[in-house]
Amino acid sequence: MAHTLDDLAALTGVSRATVSRVINGGPVADETREKVLAALEETNYRPNVAARSLASGRTGVMGVVMHVDAGLTFSDFYFSQLLTGISDQLSEQSLGMMLWLGERNAASTVDQIVGMRMLDGVIVTADTKNDPVVDGLRAADIPLVLVGHRKEDSDASYVDIDNIAAADVATSHLLALGRTRIGHITGRLGSVSADDRVIGYQQAMQRAGLPTEGLLVEGDYTPEGGHKATQELIAAGADAIFASSDYTARGALRALMEAGLSVPDDVALMGFDDLEFAAELDPPLTTIRQNIYQIGHEAARSLVDLIEDPDMSPRRILQPTELVVRQSTAGEIPAYSRKGSGA
Amino acid sequence: MAHTLDDLAALTGVSRATVSRVINGGPVADETREKVLAALEETNYRPNVAARSLASGRTGVMGVVMHVDAGLTFSDFYFSQLLTGISDQLSEQSLGMMLWLGERNAASTVDQIVGMRMLDGVIVTADTKNDPVVDGLRAADIPLVLVGHRKEDSDASYVDIDNIAAADVATSHLLALGRTRIGHITGRLGSVSADDRVIGYQQAMQRAGLPTEGLLVEGDYTPEGGHKATQELIAAGADAIFASSDYTARGALRALMEAGLSVPDDVALMGFDDLEFAAELDPPLTTIRQNIYQIGHEAARSLVDLIEDPDMSPRRILQPTELVVRQSTAGEIPAYSRKGSGA
DNA sequence: TTGTAAGCGTTATCAC
């Protein structure tokens, strides 16, 4: 089972170095290569990662660090989608993946990750401002790709969406429907995505010459937060609500129902993410779709490229977002156009 | 930054072996130990995992293999809870964790995991019958703890719940309320948990001398499956429904509402898991609570113990489950007893 | 094209 290079060498009658060359693609005679390949296949040989790492400095294992705020349902979804995207891409190249979750002691997290030298590169979520883990990782000299990015990360490699533009599109959609008292329920304060969506919302409102006083309410990406914020917005006389996530919108919808308001007739409502349940709400929820899976996919690809060419200039990718119009803003929609068009 | 044992030896004036002894707890003079410890601290030394692994055969990294059926919302929750439980426990002992997700090519999964010899042990979910990954891992000689277990795994180390007993408790609860036409919506066919819950349901019904013909309907752990199955159960004249998961119950609730049936007056409804939203449904959902986080926690603990003592006899843990009675079966409940009692 | 041999950074087995 646990064959070594020496076993294979003995078996095939060549030297250990030659076997290694066959595996790693060095110059080998065709005949020799074939013979070795056959033995490799037959013995089901797998290189010992530790030994390889010691000798070459490469392990074939990537790290993924995610700050999941425990209890945030939002994270559950984002987390699993992102991870699947990363994992699919890595396993396609038979690369391993090591995972860190949660908000652990920042110093020791970075220490562990960088210190054990077991990782060829790291993907880390960078949405929280003043994040010591991201700072520490960036300071350490290890190939790194961010998912999301803070202002200070604009010189790093990252995969993100344009939150400002997306929020502008969302708000503009509500404006185009003739709404004027458009409220915005923000995401978790201190997160880049939440703050940027506020900026996008404000810039659209400003362009339309509309005030936002009393229409900007803090949320936290949860239905409960959305419920509470919506009660404030109802009192403020909102005729439309742009919620910073579909989860938030779900809570908002409940609050609107309880207040006896009709959606979208009295208040138009939209969310962000296009989570699974968005289309199944009553009424179906207009939202901004972002492809989280794809973000993970791209992040993994970038990381691999970065490792192969460490001198590569930073790669900054903005994944597209898409307005998906459903009945919660547009009212009845003919069946043939009920879904947003594909990206 | 990247100090080696030799650096430290030179720095402190002792031999490399002594530094290693300080780190790993060998016999060292107090004075020497202190001196070395100080240098260790100052240089922020971290051992090279690959080198350590090569020399000792230990890496301090555990593998976690999860078969997440893509698209199953059920999995998202189960998955993240379980993972957090495992991860918390491991990181407490400063052990690393490597993750495999999804249904990849079974042979290559096992090959990779076992072949690269980078893992001290593995935790794998064993709920699907005829699972080649679990079979392969069990056949490979690596410390292994299962989460869930199939019949053939009764000689392995595992952490599970007693699905039969839990389903019996659930069904008995409905029986105690005087219901006689109790339907059961199963989980995904071919999964141990789903099948065992069917057994528990049937044994309770049989004990009560009640028939189950037409009352056992296949589901898949999704709300949609629950919705569809419920329509069948309504047609079959069910006066109570035990759904195999809270997600399923959510779909069932919708179907009951649509049929103009009142819950619990016309049909009593209960789920399984006690997911976050269960208490927030209207009416709040009676369910069987299982502590998935704790299951992960225990699995990690067992694995560590197993690695420390490979001759340990298999450890089989059944985590308790708990009936949580809410209005969906019991109707109005005085506020002071609205929640199930703690375990 | 192939083989020899020198590391990579630890742990562990000896002596002293």
Add this chain to the structure above:
DNA sequence: GTGATAACGCTTACAA
């Protein structure tokens, strides 16, 4: 208690 020294399994010059 401590220090040499031989593994561990691989990659990679350097020679042949």
